[in-house]
Amino acid sequence: MTAQHPERPAIRISDADRERAAQRLHTALSEGRITVSELEERITVVYAARFESDLVPPLADLPQDQAQAPVASTPSGPPVVLRAGMSSLRRSGAWKVPPRLRVLSGVGSVVLDFCDADNPHPVVELELEVGAGSVRLILPDNATADVDGMAAVMGTVRCKVPAGPVPGAPHFVVHGRAGMGSVTVRRRYRFGSRHF
Incomplete structure (x- = not known):
């Protein structure tokens, strides 16, 4: 048997x-x-x-x-949680990007710069809960971002990058809620050889 x-x-x-x-x-x-x-x-x-x-x-x-081709799966497992109550929080340079992030911002400001980060994931999921604060996501030049899952109650959501995934480029799936705060997804600014 x-x-x-x-x-x-x-x-x-x-x-x-x-x-x-x-x-x-x-x-x-x-x-x-x-x-x-x-x-x-x-x-x-x-x-x-x-x-x-x-x-x-x-x-x-x-x-x-x-x-x-298989649909790229959204990362599984619990997200890494970043909190900015009344303060500011910034990630830039060579920081390690987790596959899932949850960002909680009361009245603080959050800047996540993915341009020089270590990101091995084809898809990164970000859940944003923004009260009266602000969240800025700065993406690499070839990255795309889908912000259709963001609900703006009295706040604003602006995305200045393409929404559809591109083969070989990182794709960011952004969802959540902006109460009275703001969410901006953009590329970094270039002035001469300096980046902002």
């Missing part, structure tokens, strides 16, 4: 995974690969998906470089 090994549980996906799959479908529509009615049908499947395997059928007949 042989022992039976339990099957590995299916991997659950995140909202960010669904958004990336939806973006691929919108790209396919703009290229004329699928019709509007097909987009609507497939988007319904994507947003109802719970597991990685659920995202395969709506993307299966699209080109390898666009949709047959």
Whole structure:
């Protein structure tokens, strides 16, 4: 009698995974690969998906470089939490980027500069809870950022980088809430040879 090994549980996906799959479908529509009615049908499947395997059928007949490649999974595990109550917090230079970050800012200011950071992750997830403070995310030149998951109550959310992921470039998925504060996602400023 042989022992039976339990099957590995299916991997659950995140909202960010669904958004990336939806973006691929919108790209396919703009290229004329699928019709509007097909987009609507497939988007319904994507947003109802719970597991990685659920995202395969709506993307299966699209080109390898666009949709047959596996959807980049949002990092799993608990996030690293950064808190700036009434003070300021800054990360810059060669700091090590975790796959998931949760930033809590009451009335303080937070600056996370990823330009020279050690970031081995293709996708970095940031959850922002901003009261009346400010958060600035400064990204490398080739990076992209999806801020569709941010809700601005009385605050502001500005993103000055492309939203769609690019192969080989880091992608940042930003979600959360800006109460009366501000969230800005941008590249670093260049004046001559100096960077800001």
